Amino acid sequence: MRLRAAFEWLLAAFVGLVALFLGIQGLSRSRWRLDTGQHFRRTGEPEDEDDDRAFARAPFLSESSRERLLYFLPAERPLEPREAPEMLEHTRAIRYEARVRLLVTDVDAVAVRIQEFAASVGGYTIDADVSSGTCSPSGRITVAVPAAQLSAFLDQLASFPGVRAVEERSLRGQDVTGEVIDVEARLRAARTAEQRYLSLVERAERVQDVLRVEEELRRIRAEIERLESQQRFLQERVSFAVVTVALRSARSLGQRVESAFRAGWDRGIGVMVDLANLGGRLAALGSVIVPAGVVLVAFLRWFVSRLVMERQGVSSDRISEQPRD
Template identity: 35%
Template sequence: AVYACQGGAPSSSDTTTVTADRLGLQSKALNPPAATATAGAAASARRGYFGDAANPSPPEAEFSAASADHRASQASTADDALQNVNAATTAAPTMVIRTGQAFIEVDKVDPAILKIRQLAAQVGGYITNSSVSGGRDQIRQATLELKIPAPKYDQAVGSLSTIGKVETVNSTAQDVGEEFVDVTARVNNARRLEDRLITLLNTRTGKLDEVLRVERELARVREEIERYEGRLRYLSSRVATSTLTITVHEPAPILGNNPGENPIARALRRAWRNFIALVAGVIASLGVVIPLALVAVGGWVGYRRWRRRQISP
């Protein structure tokens, strides 16, 4: 919290008063019933720091009262905090994010995709992502990602056998109950701090820069609350909806001779294909061979003429 000064730099006793006030805040966060007196003493310390025109009070006296109350409650703070932690752990909800992945062999991919869409509709889910791959001399396969209500996840996994031959199914579960409880506690603490800042902003007067400082702190706390609440909504959505990724593929072709095929006819077809490939290679090489042959012939003719001139007297 930020407090207004009457003027000049705060003394050491004033600084100690602010420290005692912060200790009172921490004690109240851990044990609200035990920290009531501390919070009251801290409020008195703040009044002395700001300055009260009606009832001026020295900051040193209010700090002594706050310190006495804080020492009185300090002994029970640790035990109360431990009890609060144990209670929160016991009350932690069961929140599990379930995800799965399945591989299925099917005769044809297109009918299998239709069955997967029907399965998603039966369990009240929907398809978010899908992809189909395959081509010439490749095995066709498709991958679909399903979002399913968490209570229907087991039913969806049990119905995979109606699509085709189930090869593998992998399921994982992530418990986020501890994180949910932690973020919820952060939201509650931030809201209490927000209420105190609003009260301080409405009931206290001071310099303009100090008021603006409180408003900036209030904006920061509200931003934290929004971030925590967004995380809680995300966790709740993930827990309520499970993810199942299904990959279907056609069977791999069996390599071997076709039944009833004549080996002589197969050899003749291979020989014909090789002959065609040879002729095509020769034709393609003519673009290189012919220029080289012309150069070689021209060189040989020139050499012959030069030799004749050398031999003749």
């Protein structure tokens, strides 16, 4: 009996020690648990070989236990990139503006060529200011070209006849995506409101309700037209790039002296012509002014002499009226 009691006591102690060991091991594994004897995973999470492999490398496991667990796991898979969540991306709306400064031999010819080339690619001229009659001819041409043709247009400028060098070239972009999205959202909201008011017109029974709804419809349609105009303006800004080309003459010293001499000669001739015109005008005026002056002088002499004679007559009358002693 004593041997049986001692054996039962030892068996209970052994079971208690095993339970204590398993409890400590379960606490150290945190939320990990044994699933089928071959794969391990976190409680409440789907089976994942990466999680099983991470648990097999846990520091609380012995080397033999780690080897047994890794034996049952398949070979490691190469890492695959995570799939990005689906996003609604709006195409970026960029407005481009370029500035170019060219050194040319013929300002007029290059200016005309730039405008013609812009028109050939679907663009148009915004502004053109060319001064070729001075000692240092210069010009400034502003054109709008399709944004898709901007790079080719800028590269083609350097190959124009008469272009010596490209002194400066810059490109600036302005992101107007926010404005485009805002206008589109407001336009959609306005059109939705228009449809709702149209449905209200069909259901309105009183004349006052119909008039009130129609007045609101007029206001909404005016807003729609304004937003559509703004949308077209933004599309125009994005679809076309603005290119400003500054032209500077590359004439030689002899050409500059010759141009200066010609400019001075032309100015001198112009001054002489102006003086001749002024002399002719004065002569024409003199034919009228001289006779008028003679008449005026004669009238003044007659008036003064008459005034003197009247004063002399008054003085003689006074002397005759005085009493004699």
